Amino acid sequence: MAESGKIDPMHQFVIQPMFGTGDLSVGGYNIAFTNSSLWMVVTAVVLWIFVAGGMKRSLVPGRWQMSVEFFTGFINKLLTDNVGDNGKKYMPYVFSLFMFILIGNILGMLPLGLLGVHPFTFTSHFTVTGALAILSFLIVLVVGFWKHGFHFFSLFVPHGTPLPMIPVIFPIELVSFMVRPFSLGLRLFVAMTAGHVLLKVLAGFVINSTNAGAGYGALVGIPSFTLMIGINALELLVACIQAYVFALLTSVYINDAENLH
Amino acid sequence: MPQIAQLAATYSSQIFWLLLTFGLVFFVIGLGMVPKIQSTVDLRNAKIADDLARAKAAFARADEIEEDCRKRDTENRASAQSIVADARAKAAAESEKQVAAADAKIAVQIASAEEAIAASSAKALTEIEAVAAEAAQDMVARISGGEVSRDAATQAVKVALAHG
Known part of the structure; x- marks a missing residue:
């Protein structure tokens, strides 16, 4: 690729088995430990270190404890605002979800390539985001049917719908409900993929234009590089926002199941 | 796009490792650590609210005590003033x-003294009469060589004394 001067912006998403585990399988299903898996593990470890650092439980918190409490307080407020006091029992799930996605997004953006490590953003794969979305969706279904039984289907008939409209409204609401896991999973996958592709394309501009000569490099490379800096900042914002949106929508959906109208 | 191109080959590994890592995160961090952190926060908030309430109560109590103290002070001052007035009246009486x-x-002493003075002046007067009479007898004898009776001399002295 580099020899031909062509830089493939999609190469960063390629999953490669690591440590010779390519053929590892359980029950006929391949469970190779890939670069994607590695970054999930790294994310889990970083998250564990972060939260463990805030476990001093002192009355007057230090900086670290303060920042951990900021995140728990943030999720706590998110759930209280969207679900009410009933929402506090979903705190472990929504906190894990938010932090796992957030740290996964941010780790994938770190310039570790300078050190020869290749960061991998597992949230740019819809197998991962889709699985997380289905997990959230299943929780909503289980809670909804557990708490309300078949009455849960009244979710698809908005309050005050005239009787003749019900046969029309019901399928529409049902479809919009069933689409939720897809929209939830695709939103995160698309946002992360698009940002990383954009950065790689611009980086390709910088490299290819500079290879073509100093004049081209100044004309194309410098503006592209400036744009990259701005987009990097934007992508950091997107990394946080997408994690927030995922957690927010999850709590909004949980609210539907918890507090059925 | 590797996400689609590699889908069939990698979905099981992706989902397996996701469930493993996210499951660990959920059970260890989400269920194990987050409630403790949240309880610390709740404890602290409760303590702050409690302390604030206590401080407020203490403030109210302090105000009460101050009011009480002021009232007692006024009472004490009033009673002290009445005691002072009483003492003053008693002392005056x-x-x-x-x-x-x-x-x-x-007055008694003056009266007795006056009496004594009167007595002694009367006594002195009679003594003066006697002395004067004697002196008059002598004077008559020296000047005229005649003898004057005592009574006559006394009579003369009396007259002279009465005329001043």
Whole structure:
């Protein structure tokens, strides 16, 4: 690729088995430990270190404890605002979800390539985001049917719908409900993929234009590089926002199941 | 796009490792650590609210005590003033009585002294008469060589004394 001067912006998403585990399988299903898996593990470890650092439980918190409490307080407020006091029992799930996605997004953006490590953003794969979305969706279904039984289907008939409209409204609401896991999973996958592709394309501009000569490099490379800096900042914002949106929508959906109208 | 191109080959590994890592995160961090952190926060908030309430109560109590103290202070001042007024009146009455007693005693002393003075002046007067009469007898004897009776001399002296 580099020899031909062509830089493939999609190469960063390629999953490669690591440590010779390519053929590892359980029950006929391949469970190779890939670069994607590695970054999930790294994310889990970083998250564990972060939260463990805030476990001093002192009355007057230090900086670290303060920042951990900021995140728990943030999720706590998110759930209280969207679900009410009933929402506090979903705190472990929504906190894990938010932090796992957030740290996964941010780790994938770190310039570790300078050190020869290749960061991998597992949230740019819809197998991962889709699985997380289905997990959230299943929780909503289980809670909804557990708490309300078949009455849960009244979710698809908005309050005050005239009787003749019900046969029309019901399928529409049902479809919009069933689409939720897809929209939830695709939103995160698309946002992360698009940002990383954009950065790689611009980086390709910088490299290819500079290879073509100093004049081209100044004309194309410098503006592209400036744009990259701005987009990097934007992508950091997107990394946080997408994690927030995922957690927010999850709590909004949980609210539907918890507090059925 | 590797996400689609590699889908069939990698979905099971992706989902397996996701469930493993996210499951660990959920059970270890989400269920194990987050409630402890949240309880610390709740504990702290409760303590702050409690402390604030206590401080407020203490403030109210302090105001009450101050009001009480002020009231007692006013009362004490009023009673002290009445005691002072009482003492002053009593002292005035006492001194008046003493002055009156002393006045009476002094009046008695003055009367007796006057009496003594009168007595002694009367006595002195009679002695002067005697002396004067004697002197008159002598004077008559030296000047005229005649003898004057005592009675006559005394009579003469009396007359002279009465005329001044």
